Amino acid sequence: MSLYRRSKNGVWWVRFTAPDGRRIRQTTGTVDRTKAQEYHDRLRVELWRVSKLGDKPRRTWQQAVARYLREVAHKAGYEEDNRQTKWLDKYWRDNYLDEITREAVEQVKAAKLSTGVANATCNRMLAVVRAILRKAAYDWEWIDRIPKVRLLPEPKRRIRFITREEAAQLLAVLPKHLAEVVRFSLATGLRKRNVTDLQWSQVDLERRCAWVHPDQAKARKAIAVPLNAEAMLVLRRQQGKHPVYVFCYRKHAPLSCVNGGTWREAVKRVGLADFRWHDLRHTWASWHVQQGTPLHALQELGGWETAEMVRRYAHLAPEHLAEYAEKLAKPRVVDGSGTNLAQAEKRT
Structure with a gap:
């Protein structure tokens, strides 16, 4: 029988042999027998056209998502991409790729904006949509054309950094274990995860250096971290607290959430408006530029992949002009x- 119910939920499934000899067995996604029969008939026609006329098989959005996530699993942004595709499931889960038109893209864009997110947040979702569709068209050759995905305008954000006096005030109100993490972040410019997950095996106190492995770095390239006097003092104080990780809290490591309520309360007490944990890295870079560090050296110190990322700080040191x-x-x-x-x- 080509149509049958496989489970108690009443959903219909199809089962037949395709013209090329493949055994087809898949769900129709509906409990309505009429719609299930329509799905079955359309699928058989499509498979016949692929086998006899050389048409491209129609691929679904879900098939494209699954392949895309497999191909980017090694990248730093995988978790974010996976989260965005899960959000899109409720709109395109059962759609074929050729059904994702410009109008369909505009609809999910409007739906995302209706949740109250900023343009930048919506753009991250649209960037994933564009990446998947481009892969499907140009790399996998699953579809012949794709809709143009237009990103929303984003305001040029200023670089948020704090002065050394403000940093001292912040350190004074933080708990000791968090203050040490902040001191090390301001001394090295490392991203939050690279600090909280730092292990003693990545530190050489004699040579005054540390390193971030390629699989831990955002650009997937190893980062050499020279340790200045402030960073060395922090590491000396951390010795003996945990056998594996540099930073811990009451023997617990790695630190899972350093930018939680305690951090936010401290920032509020000091009066640092619109200051996030990542702004510690902006502060480190800004201090470097203000002290005369060349941009090419800063790029290497910070592990940025392109010079354009570092050029954001150039205006802070116009003396060379x-x-x-x-x-x-x-x-x-x-x-x-x-x-x-x-x-x-x-x-x-």
Whole structure:
């Protein structure tokens, strides 16, 4: 029998032999026998066209998602991609790829925005949609065309960093174990997970360096971490507290949530508006630039993949442009007494 009920929930399944000899057995996703029969008939026609006329088999969104997630499983953004595809399930779970039109994309965009998220959050979802559709069209050749996925405009965000005085105030109100994590973050610029998961096997106190393995780094490239005097002091104080991990709390490690309620309360007490844990990394980079660290060196220190990521901090140290700015002031108009006004200004 081509149609049958497999379970007590009453959902109909199809079972038959395709023209190419494959045994087909899959759910129709419906308890309505008429709709199940329609699904069965359409599937048989599609398989016949693929086998006899050379048509491309129709692939579903779920098939594309499954293959995409397998291919990006090694990437740092896998968890975020997986979360976004799960959110899209309720809209496209049973859709074929050729049914995902520009109108369908606009509908999920509107649905996402209706939850009250910012444009940037919606764009992360749209970026995953675009990546999957492009893979399906250009890499796997499952479909011939894809809709254009337009991202929403995002405001240019300022770099949020704090002064050394503000950092000292924050450290003063944090619990001791959290303060040590913050001190180390400000001294090394490492991302939160790279600090909380840091193991003693990744630290060489004699050579004053640490390292982040490629599978732990966002760009999937190893990061060498030179340890300055502040970082060394923190590590010395942490010795003997845990046999494996550098940072712990009452022998528990790794630290699972350093940016929870305790962190937020401390930030609020000090009066640091709109300051997140990741802004510690922005602060470290900003301090470096203000102290004259070249951008190419900062890129290597921070493990950024592209120079564009580091250029965000360039405006914090415009001193290297002062010479060029001064050139505009040199050819000043000479007054009636023959005095160069620019030179006169310097003398006064």
